[in-house]
Amino acid sequence: PTCRDCDNSRLEQRADRAPTNGGMVVHYGAIASGNQVIKDAATRDSISLALGGVLCFEMEAAGLATSMPCLVIRGISDYADSHKNDTWQPHAAAAAAAFAKEVLGVIPPADVMPSAGGKPAPVRVQVDIVKWLSPLNFFVTQNDIFSRRFDNTGNELFGSSEFLSWLATSGASLWCRGSPGVGKTIQAHRSVVVQYLHERSKGNPSIGVASVYFNYKEQSDQTTENILAAIWMQLAYNSPISQFVQGLYAEHEPKGTRPSVREATDALADALSLYEQVFVVIDAIDESLAAVGAQLLQVLHGLQSNLNILVTSRNAKGTFTYVDNFQDLQLRASNTDIEEFVNSRIAREPLLHNLLAGEPTLRHAIHKAVSAGAGGIFLLARLHVDSLARQDSIRGIRNAIDSLSGDLWRVFDQLMERIGSQDSTRRSRVQQLLTWILCATRPLRLEEVRAALAVDLSQTDADPEALPNMAYALSTCAGIVAVDQESQLVRFLHHTFHEYLTGRGFRFQDRNPQIYLTRVCLTYLGFSMLETGYCTSDANMDARLEAHPLLQYSSQNWGHHARGNAEAEQDVQGQILHFLGRTGNVNTSIQAMFLPEHKFEAYSQVRPRYAPGIWLAARFGLVTICTRLLSNGCNVNQLASDDSTALIVSSQQGNADVVRLLLHHGAQATRFSLDDRSALHEAATRGHISVAQVLIQQGVAVDIAAQSGRTPLHDAVSAAKEAMVEFLLQNRADPSFRTAESQWTALHTAANAGNVPVAHLLLSARADCNAEASLGRTPLLIVAEHGHDAMIECLLDHGANMEACDFGGNRTIHVAAREGKGTSMLLLHRRSAAIASQNRHGDTLLHLAASAGHIHILCLLL
Numbered sequence: 028p029t030c031r032d033c034d035n036s037r038l039e040q041r042a043d044r045a046p047t048n049g050g051m052v053v054h055y056g057a058i059a060s061g062n063q064v065i066k067d068a069a070t071r072d073s074i075s076l077a078l079g080g081v082l083c084f085e086m087e088a089a090g091l092a093t094s095m096p097c098l099v100i101r102g103i104s105d106y107a108d109s110h111k112n113d114t115w116q117p118h119a120a121a122a123a124a125a126f127a128k129e130v131l132g133v134i135p136p137a138d139v140m141p142s143a144g145g146k147p148a149p150v151r152v153q154v155d156i157v158k159w160l161s162p163l164n165f166f167v168t169q170n171d172i173f174s175r176r177f178d179n180t181g182n183e184l185f186g187s188s189e190f191l192s193w194l195a196t197s198g199a200s201l202w203c204r205g206s207p208g209v210g211k212t213i214q215a216h217r218s219v220v221v222q223y224l225h226e227r228s229k230g231n232p233s234i235g236v237a238s239v240y241f242n243y244k245e246q247s248d249q250t251t252e253n254i255l256a257a258i259w260m261q262l263a264y265n266s267p268i269s270q271f272v273q274g275l276y277a278e279h280e281p282k283g284t285r286p287s288v289r290e291a292t293d294a295l296a297d298a299l300s301l302y303e304q305v306f307v308v309i310d311a312i313d314e315s316l317a318a319v320g321a322q323l324l325q326v327l328h329g330l331q332s333n334l335n336i337l338v339t340s341r342n343a344k345g346t347f348t349y350v351d352n353f354q355d356l357q358l359r360a361s362n363t364d365i366e367e368f369v370n371s372r373i374a375r376e377p378l379l380h381n382l383l384a385g386e387p388t389l390r391h392a393i394h395k396a397v398s399a400g401a402g403g404i405f406l407l408a409r410l411h412v413d414s415l416a417r418q419d420s421i422r423g424i425r426n427a428i429d430s431l432s433g434d435l436w437r438v439f440d441q442l443m444e445r446i447g448s449q450d451s452t453r454r455s456r457v458q459q460l461l462t463w464i465l466c467a468t469r470p471l472r473l474e475e476v477r478a479a480l481a482v483d484l485s486q487t488d489a490d491p492e493a494l495p496n497m498a499y500a501l502s503t504c505a506g507i508v509a510v511d512q513e514s515q516l517v518r519f520l521h522h523t524f525h526e527y528l529t530g531r532g533f534r535f536q537d538r539n540p541q542i543y544l545t546r547v548c549l550t551y552l553g554f555s556m557l558e559t560g561y562c563t564s565d566a567n568m569d570a571r572l573e574a575h576p577l578l579q580y581s582s583q584n585w586g587h588h589a590r591g592n593a594e595a596e597q598d599v600q601g602q603i604l605h606f607l608g609r610t611g612n613v614n615t616s617i618q619a620m621f622l623p624e625h626k627f628e629a630y631s632q633v634r635p636r637y638a639p640g641i642w643l644a645a646r647f648g649l650v651t652i653c654t655r656l657l658s659n660g661c662n663v664n665q666l667a668s669d670d671s672t673a674l675i676v677s678s679q680q681g682n683a684d685v686v687r688l689l690l691h692h693g694a695q696a697t698r699f700s701l702d703d704r705s706a707l708h709e710a711a712t713r714g715h716i717s718v719a720q721v722l723i724q725q726g727v728a729v730d731i732a733a734q735s736g737r738t739p740l741h742d743a744v745s746a747a748k749e750a751m752v753e754f755l756l757q758n759r760a761d762p763s764f765r766t767a768e769s770q771w772t773a774l775h776t777a778a779n780a781g782n783v784p785v786a787h788l789l790l791s792a793r794a795d796c797n798a799e800a801s802l803g804r805t806p807l808l809i810v811a812e813h814g815h816d817a818m819i820e821c822l823l824d825h826g827a828n829m830e831a832c833d834f835g836g837n838r839t840i841h842v843a844a845r846e847g848k849g850t851s852m853l854l855l856h857r858r859s860a861a862i863a864s865q866n867r868h869g870d871t872l873l874h875l876a877a878s879a880g881h882i883h884i885l886c887l888l889l
Contacts, residue, residue, distance in 0.1 A: 056080070056082045057081045058084075058101055059075070059078060059084045060086065060089035063086070065107040067109060083101055098880070100123045100130070102118070102119025102122045156272060156273065157260055158623070158624070159276055160294065161257050161260035162256075163253050163256070163257040189354050193337065197333060200338075200352050201336070201354050201356055202340065202356065203338065203339045203340070203356045203357075204341065204355070204358065220337055221308050224236040224306045234304050234305070235261075236305070237257075237258045238309075239254055239307070240310045241311045241312055242314055242522075244470050244518075246315065246319075248469070249315060251288050251291075252287060254323055255295050256286070256291050256295075258298075259297075259298045262302070263297075263301070275290055283702065284712060284745070287780065289780050289782050290747070293813075295330065299333065299334065304335065305335070306335045307327065309338045311340065312340045314522065328352075336353075338353070365394075365398045365408045366398065368408055368412075373412075379418075379424075392428060396431050397412060397431070400432060406435065406521045410520075413506045414430075414431070414441075435527075439527045439531075440531075442506075442507055443531075456503050460500060460501075460517075461533065463479055465529075466541065466544055466588075467544070468588075474576040475580055477497050478577035479551075479577055481493040481495065482550055489574075506520065539593060542593045542599055545585055545588040546598075547581075548577075548580075548581035548588060549606050551581045552581050556575070557571075557578070557611075558609060558611035560637070561618050561636050564631070565630060565632075568618070568630075581619075582616040585616075586644070586648070589652075590647060594649055600652065603649070604655065607640030607652075608640065613637075613638070613643060614637045618631065621633040635671065638667035638671075639662075639673075640656060641663065642665070642672070642673045644673075645676055645689065646673075646680055646682075648677065650685055653673070663692045663693055670699070670700045672695070672700075673685075673694065674686060674695070674696060675700055678706035678707070678709045678718050679709035679712075681717070681718055686706070686718050686722065690725045696725065703733040703735055703737075706727070708731075708733065710739070710751075712742040712745075712746045719754060719755070720754075732764065735766055738760065739755060740755050740764065741776055744773045744777050747782055749785055752773075752788050756789075763794065763795060770800040772798050774806050777818075779813070781813060781818045782818075783817050796822050796825050797827060797831060802833055805831050806827065807819065807823070808842055811842040811846070811851055811855070814843070814848030814850065819855065829855055829858065835867075837867075838860070838864065839855055840852055840862075840872065841872065844876045844881070847876070847881035849884055872884070873885065
């Protein structure tokens with residue numbers, strides 16, 4: 028390349044550098060590594076701008092950096108433009124090598140140690156970890172909510188002083204409240220927060236955005252730990268899975284357990300550290316379980332230094348704790364919002380649009396009447412426009428305008444009157460639909476509802492000709508039932524309609540809707556096409572699920588619908604006992620019951636492969652059915668394919684009455700499943716104190732140990748079940764019991780999780796805070812690895828020895844420095860640990876931090 032044809036006026040004059048170091052300068056910053064040579068100035072500048080500014084471009088370092096932690100040193104030889112040449116490459120390479128040698132000269136040789144970064148998990152493992160840690164996926168909810176929003180609505184919120192203050196202040200909190208149907212969910216999405224924040228943070232990787240959508244129908248899944256994990260997923264999905272999260276997966280997944288609230292909190296804190304500022308939007312917190320909403324706010328409050336929180340609710344914030352720092356904002360749909368909404372709806376309704384084409388006065392009357400009748404509630408505006416859109420004449424529209432009401436329940440009354448005026452066939456279909464939506468344990472997909480409506484209780488197999496036309500079926504509901512576009516979930520137009528039906532005493536399809544749902548599920552599971560039992564491949568399972576859309580819901584929930592009044596009905600008892608006697612159908616349902624939410628290779632090969640009827644009845648807590656089976660001579664200790672018994676699964680599910688019944692009939696409480704878990708281990712892990720009390724009262728040893736050496740106390744501590752830990756200690760559980768391989772006591776487990784309240788309980792029960800596990804690790808040495816400062820304080824206050832060494836010769840402060848835990852290192856120093864101390868190999872804190880690449884620790888030490 029030559030400059031012969033270039034414009035000399037664009038030549039940039041630069042002064043010679045000082046002769047120090049040969050005129051060379053070391054630059055510190057980002058190096059872009061890619062798969063092509065950059066030979067164009069425009070491309071160079073575009074990439075640099077997108078990445079926030081880079082020093083140079085190269086093609087080799089990325090492959091190395093993804094395999095191990097490393098420091099990249101490159102010599103710059105050209106300007107990455109069209110004048111690219113090789114003249115200076117040898118000089119640049121020699122300069123880089125010289126400076127690399129200089130750096131290596133100040134880093135002492137050290138034993139090879141596991142790095143903090145570690146090797147990234149394979150892609151498939153990362154996907155499995157995400158699906159395991161975060162069973163909730165709010166991305167789908169976001170997309171559906173966005174699809175229901177009309178353009179240019181909610182924009183007035185942008186100009187409110189409260190919102191602008193929240194947006195501009197790091198760590199601020201905003202509580203948005205409004206009447207049911209005011210449009211909080213829509214406003215919490217694209218119009219004012221979530222989408223706006225995503226667009227605002229584009230090109231700025233230092234800003235993170237996450238959202239949570241509570242739903243009263245999904246309370247069983249929306250636990251505190253699951254919500255925290257869902258926030259983690261949204262913040263961490265573009266980054267490699269951290270070593271901490273990989274460790275959680277490795278610890279819990281083999282045991283089939285979930286992370287505790289504390290562990291999910293630590294995972295979220297891990298993700299928050301990736302950003303300078305994070306915005307979290309929590310919608311409809313009043314639809315959460317009270318304890319979940321309160322605990323979530325408590326956890327987020329503790330993480331709030333760089334975290335902005337916006338909450339929407341029907342209630343004032345006074346009903347929650349940890350909200351003193353929240354600023355209040357009353358939400359209300361403005362007349363401008365409603366006018367935009369009406370215009371959009373008219374444009375989408377061909378008949379209404381045509382009727383109003385030459386009627387500007389009538390169109391104005393519609394705007395005025397809908398705005399007045401809605402009273403700032405979007406739901407009312409939508410229902411009012413629905414009633415207008417059903418008209419086929421100008422006179423009909425005028426009459427509909429005159430009947431618009433500002434009373435939401437009155438509007439619902441009118442809808443139900445309209446539904447009731449249909450013929451008996453349509454009314455029956457509406458009753459079926461509303462019964463399923465009201466009483467199903469979770470929201471159902473459209474194909475599941477269709478399959479449910481097609482079930483004939485007298486048939487022994489599915490009849491394809493009975494499948495209804497769902498567009499027609501939904502039309503019988505006068506617009507009050509909708510289908511989410513993304514998820515295909517069938518729902519009420521608004522959750523207030525659920526409250527309305529409950530308050531008005533809706534006439535169900537059956538005198539007891541739970542009986543009706545139980546019988547439909549059991550009829551479906553009893554189909555002859557499902558008697559072949561366990562599917563041995565994913566392909567076969569996929570085909571089965573496609574042919575039987577209601578299989579998974581029926582398998583997972585028939586017993587929940589049956590428990591209680593439905594179980595007491597003789598007809599229902601007979602149908603249940605008949606089903607439990609059909610081995611193939613039972614095994615089919617068991618496999619479908621335990622299918623994971625997300626598919627992966629061999630997802631269908633779950634355990635157990637088979638189980639007896641008493642096992643299934645006990646798992647669902649069906650006392651009456653278990654009694655009848657036992658009276659008929661059923662073997663109470665009959666094993667499932669995973670060696671679990673009816674007693675083990677009923678303890679796992681917290682069914683104390685069933686546990687008591689099974690023990691009375693000779694159930695063996697000392698049996699262990701293939702997962703090395705007894706009934707008391709299961710109860711302890713899940714915090715079922717009533718079950719543990721029954722088991723211990725019936726003579727089960729409180730310290731019953733698995734082959735791994737784990738006692739119920741270990742499992743209760745690992746699962747962060749504080750009340751269960753206290754109960755077991757009160758029943759004289761021994762905190763000094765050790766696991767077989769790692770030699771951990773319960774206090775080691777609590778220290779590893781950073782669970783201070785549980786550690787206090789164990790220490791009060793005289794747990795040894797200096798107990799050495801394998802490799803000489805004490806609880807304090809373990810907690811120093813994770814940087815749980817509050818736990819370090821707790822252990823030190825109870826006499827932990829910070830001078831104790833592990834088998835590698837490292838004291839507690841050495842471990843903190845090696846793992847990059849700066850605040851922990853300084854805390855230990857304040858508690859008299861020597862900064863200048865050496866481990867047995869002569870390494871100082873400076874050596875350990877440098878070898879692990881912890882620059883921030885070096886800065887603290889220097």
